[in-house]
Amino acid sequence: MQAAPPDYPLAIRLAHWLNVVALVALVMSGLQIFNAHPALYAADDSDARRTVFTLPAPAIGDDGRMHGEMVLLGRVIDTGSFTLSDFPRAVTLGGWLEGGRRIHLALAWLFLLNGLLYLGVMLARRRHRAVWPRLADLAAVPAALRDHLRLPLRLEGPAGSLNPLQKIAYFAVPVLLGPLLVVTGLALSPAWGALFPWWTDMLGGRQFARTWHFVAMLGVLGFIPLHLLLVALAGPRTWARMVTGGPARPRPEDSHERK
Amino acid sequence: MRPADHRLSRRAFLAAAPAPLLALLGGCSLQPGSGWWEALAWAERLDEALARPFAGRLVKTYAREAWSAEFPVRSLTLAGDYPATLAAWRLRVDGLVERPASYSLAELRQAFPKVAEATRHDCVEGWSAIAEWGGLRVADLLAAVRPRPEARWIVFHAADYDADTGQRYYGSLALSHAAHPQTLLAYEMNGAPLPLRHGAPLRLKVPNQLGYKSTKFVHQISLVEQLEGLAGGRGGYWEDVGYAHWAGV
Numbered sequence: 001m002q003a004a005p006p007d008y009p010l011a012i013r014l015a016h017w018l019n020v021v022a023l024v025a026l027v028m029s030g031l032q033i034f035n036a037h038p039a040l041y042a043a044d045d046s047d048a049r050r051t052v053f054t055l056p057a058p059a060i061g062d063d064g065r066m067h068g069e070m071v072l073l074g075r076v077i078d079t080g081s082f083t084l085s086d087f088p089r090a091v092t093l094g095g096w097l098e099g100g101r102r103i104h105l106a107l108a109w110l111f112l113l114n115g116l117l118y119l120g121v122m123l124a125r126r127r128h129r130a131v132w133p134r135l136a137d138l139a140a141v142p143a144a145l146r147d148h149l150r151l152p153l154r155l156e157g158p159a160g161s162l163n164p165l166q167k168i169a170y171f172a173v174p175v176l177l178g179p180l181l182v183v184t185g186l187a188l189s190p191a192w193g194a195l196f197p198w199w200t201d202m203l204g205g206r207q208f209a210r211t212w213h214f215v216a217m218l219g220v221l222g223f224i225p226l227h228l229l230l231v232a233l234a235g236p237r238t239w240a241r242m243v244t245g246g247p248a249r250p251r252p253e254d255s256h257e258r259k
Numbered sequence: 260m261r262p263a264d265h266r267l268s269r270r271a272f273l274a275a276a277p278a279p280l281l282a283l284l285g286g287c288s289l290q291p292g293s294g295w296w297e298a299l300a301w302a303e304r305l306d307e308a309l310a311r312p313f314a315g316r317l318v319k320t321y322a323r324e325a326w327s328a329e330f331p332v333r334s335l336t337l338a339g340d341y342p343a344t345l346a347a348w349r350l351r352v353d354g355l356v357e358r359p360a361s362y363s364l365a366e367l368r369q370a371f372p373k374v375a376e377a378t379r380h381d382c383v384e385g386w387s388a389i390a391e392w393g394g395l396r397v398a399d400l401l402a403a404v405r406p407r408p409e410a411r412w413i414v415f416h417a418a419d420y421d422a423d424t425g426q427r428y429y430g431s432l433a434l435s436h437a438a439h440p441q442t443l444l445a446y447e448m449n450g451a452p453l454p455l456r457h458g459a460p461l462r463l464k465v466p467n468q469l470g471y472k473s474t475k476f477v478h479q480i481s482l483v484e485q486l487e488g489l490a491g492g493r494g495g496y497w498e499d500v501g502y503a504h505w506a507g508v
Contacts, residue, residue, distance in 0.1 A: 039386075045325075045389050105508055194317065
């Protein structure tokens with residue numbers, strides 16, 4: 001059966017824009033929280049021998065001169081004159097640790113309930129078929145990549161369905177990345193750890209879960225510019241549909257506009 | 260572009276506007292008692308209410324190999340003569356109890372069964388460290404002093420203080436949380452007497468909440484009906500700063 005063309009019912013549009021607000025605030029307040037201990041580990045405890053990441057904090061070298069030093073996957077990297085002890089105020093939210101935590105822990109609920117609303121509507125309206133990648137989609141990725149590097153952009157697959165890259169992105173972000181953020185975030189709570197000790201163990205321990213939480217956040221940060229680029233290329237008509245809903249298929253009078 | 264398109268794209272822009280507006284808030288400080296602070300209080304209450312039915316669950320305990328090589332300390336200031344006072348140290352238990360009591364360290368060891376278990380300490384800052392804590396269950400101490408029916412909170416008074424304000428460190432737990440079998444008053448760490456920097460001679464250990472609930476340098480325990488009127492009135496040094504009283508997340 002041919003998958004239905006994408007449309008944007010009210011619940012999906014509402015969930016999307018609530019998500020924009022929640023995610024921006026969650027990332028910023030998360031960076032605020034990170035600043036209280038700006039290091040990540042691949043262990044249950046904060047084992048310095050298993051440090052995965054630190055910001056390039058100022059350090060004094062063997063020559064007695066100040067330079068930036070960061071850890072990435074266990075390697076110490078000299079960043080020269082570039083130093084960053086913590087994420088700057090412009091990209092954080094809350095102003096101090098508990099200010100950030102208060103925003104983060106409240107908006108985590110918004111993010112969770114909103115994600116469930118989105119996934120629920122997708123399943124109830126059988127819209128998941130439109131984004132669920134199939135083997136044929138994976139095989140078509142090289143061709144779609146070529147299409148994406150060429151202008152004008154071909155945004156739709158056969159008969160108005162999403163193209164394979166869109167399917168993979170719109171599948172991976174809500175179905176894989178979103179739940180990963182929730183699962184790894186919950187593992188950081190000592191009360192949740194008491195409730196399900198295996199939950200934290202499954203992620204390699206609490207500090208490892210904190211690292212995965214950060215990695216999932218980077219995944220979201222990576223998705224946003226790609227998404228915005230494609231949205232910008234898709235043109236104002238698509239933006240409007242994401243706000244007003246709009247017709248599932250272009251109206252006849254639109255047909256002269258693009259393509 | 261036709262006018263209709265123009266209008267719609269402006270609506271799209273307005274819908275997306277909250278994101279850059281949030282960016283403008285970057286660095287703004289959310290202060291305790293402010294309108295926004297109170298507006299977010301529901302999340303803390305919701306988390307605590309959802310966790311309450313599971314409050315008795317036991318946290319993971321660790322084998323000796325898992326003990327952390329380093330255990331960071333975030334201490335306030337101690338009086339210079341504090342170590343010299345420890346020879347005469349006693350723990351006073353008072354307030355809303357049937358049998359107020361006072362114990363030397365030797366009496367605590369003798370009067371109550373010793374429990375030793377290695378648990379993970381999760382600091383609100385984000386780091387974690389694992390150590391074995393040996394001491395008595397707060398539940399056993401409560402059974403000995405018999406809380407009166409109106410007692411709701413157990414307050415732990417500490418010897419360290421804030422050098423800037425002179426405010427003494429203290430902390431508190433709801434009596435129901437204090438009765439958790441893993442909530443200990445520890446006089447040993449990793450099999451040795453509790454080191455001074457970790458709160459000698461006696462510290463609280465609450466392994467199912469964040470580290471700031473585990474009050475160090477405890478010398479007095481008081482059972483009370485309400486926390487108002489005590490220091491900042493929010494039940495602890497860090498709580499008076501703004502941190503949550505129930506620190507399960």
